[in-house]
Amino acid sequence: MGSIKIFADSTCDLPPEWIEEYRIGIVPLYVTFSENTYKDGVDLNTPELYRKVSETGRPPKTAAPSPADFIQAFTPFVEEGQQILYISLSTELSSTYQNALIAAEEFPEGQVTVFDSLNLSTGIGLQVMKAVHAASEGQSVPEIVKLLHKVRPQVETEFVIDSLDYLYKGGRCSGMQNLVGSLLKIRPVIKVIDGKMTPAYKIRGSREKALDQLLSNALSHLPEMDNDIIFVTHSLANEDAVHLKQALEAKTQARIVVTSNAGCVISSHCGAKTIGILYTKKIG
Structure with a gap:
């Protein structure tokens, strides 16, 4: 073989x-702005993606x-x-x-x-x-x-979206939801359940509060973690990612805690400063 x-x-x-x-x-995968198509991570990186969004006023389309x-x-x-x-x-x-x-x-x-x-x-x-x-x-x-x-x-995927702007620009929430969310500083928390992005709950208040809640949620599953790899994955939120990494290193028995950058396709749908904690639970 x-x-x-x-x-x-x-x-x-x-x-x-x-x-x-x-x-x-x-x-x-592919990201497309108007007539221009780029290979994710090959022709375009995440900082360049956000610069193009600023120039065009809308996120790109993505394709398999x-x-x-x-x-x-x-x-x-x-x-x-x-x-x-x-x-x-x-x-x-x-x-x-x-x-x-x-x-x-x-x-x-x-x-x-x-x-x-x-x-x-x-x-x-x-x-x-x-x-x-x-x-x-x-x-x-x-x-x-x-x-x-x-x-x-057993894979646990949970992340905080910092702003509703990208969900709105991508047609995933209404203009009113975006306005109210911005005024009230509402940050949605997304979990992946059965392969789908599922709104889990909303956090109202400061970003620090949202990050604390994200960390608390992960640590509540401490006895179930498989103690292998924990990822802190983010889109241009390196300082917060390092903070969460250090907290997870101190409070878990994980073999390794790693920060990683979200690529263009993920960032296109979630927006800047999105951050998540991802790990696996023990196999029963």
Whole structure:
């Protein structure tokens, strides 16, 4: 049996140094401003994204990679005799998974396996790292997929959106909701449940209060954490991310707490200063 190549897409938001160290394949999604289309993380980074939003007054549209994109990405490794395991952005949020399945059909049976993370951002990244470590231990693709089926429902993804502006610009809330939210300093908290972005509750008041609540929510699950990786993922909120990282390092037994930057696709939907804590619970 050949070696296993783990793939994800650009929405996994893993640190670039991890992608390089563990040789994780990345297939970028697309962001489009008017007639100009960019590959997430390749042609456009998050600070550049926000500059373009300021210039145009609206966030970009986002799009999944095509089946041809996946075929192009997978082919060199298949030709080397490697098996591909691609862990995708949630099917509830994108056609990325379906397009990867179409691509997989162009290769010999069993050569390319596609797994739906039912998550986003480092909620995908957590599953990718589980797969990477399992592969390094010599597990087969079917064994890794079996593991991922157990890990997937244990991933906790919760983040605070700093402003309703991007939800409004993206058509996800009304102008009145945006106005009232801004006046009352309301920050929605989003959780990923069954692959969907689900409003969990709203925090009214200062950003500090919102961050304290985010941290408190994570720490309330301390006995259930698997003590492996905790991600603090953010969109241009590095100072707050470092603060949360230090608090989690002090109050959990996690092997590692890592800050990571949200890419262009995630940032397009959530906006600047969005920040989340993501981790996995123990497998029962």
